[in-house]
Amino acid sequence: MLLNATTQYSLKILFYLKEHSEALVSAKVLSERLDIPYKYLTKILTKLTKNEYIESIQGRYGGFRLLNGVHIKVEDIVLMEGDDFRQCIMGNGICKERGKCQLHDSWKEPKKAIIEQLLGHEI
Amino acid sequence: MLLNATTQYSLKILFYLKEHSEALVSAKVLSERLDIPYKYLTKILTKLTKNEYIESIQGRYGGFRLLNGVHIKVEDIVLMEGDDFRQCIMGNGICKERGKCQLHDSWKEPKKAIIEQLLGHEI
DNA sequence: TTTAAATTCCACCTAAAGATAGTATTTGAA
DNA sequence: TTCAAATACTATCTTTAGGTGGAATTTAAA
Known part of the structure; x- marks a missing residue:
């Protein structure tokens, strides 16, 4: 298809975090809400974190949220996968x-x- | 990318045969002219033949040409690969x-x- | 200080796309 | 009738995308 699975997953994650930007969201919740395999999801989350699109809070009660003040275009995520x-x-x-x-x-x-x-x- | 390698190869083959529709073209020549791995190319040619977009003439002096009077759209070839x-x-x-x-x-x-x-x- | 629940890291598994290898079969000119 | 050059068939290899598994580390509430 036009966008591969990883790109679709990444976009869904970012859209979700955008819509819930008031709070931290855990990988567990993202996996359930977005129907993405948990282990694969955490891999993507780590990548999004390292690329400074989102930030992670470690430890119990941790989770993920959009990096404050970041501007992300669909092309940024497409390029992350090399397309x-x-x-x-x-x-x-x-x-x-x-x-x-x-x-x-x-x-x-x-x-x-x-x-x-x-x-x-x-x- | 938008079109996968096999689809790109298939289209190049068809465009080439269209431009040389007066004669039979062998897999060897197609492989050289279009820079497609010979063995992979023959696989694609067989598929195009079975789908009745081109026809093959077997034996020495054989080769491939567009099936007479056929109408092929890019979408047909894209769908062949399941996209x-x-x-x-x-x-x-x-x-x-x-x-x-x-x-x-x-x-x-x-x-x-x-x-x-x-x-x-x-x- | 313990501990449950979260992220992080590293290694591996699986399926599909892309590519290769070898042999059998077909064909028509010499 | 031979034989070189072409297609056809079947099996296998390689690479990459997608997906799993398990242990280590981090954190804050209790």
């Missing part, structure tokens, strides 16, 4: 007007919409 | 106006452009 929708859709690397791939023109508008609407979406 | 860009981008299955995901509105335009411009592109 890049700005590339040539045929995988040709360089794909400019001269020497363009066969789908170049058909990809132009969708790409523009993806970049502006989807990747530009702020969480 | 579907019409689904909810967050992986929520049902995602209508009521109970929609957080990216529903931001995904609307890009999806429309992908379906109309890219998937609708005829080879």
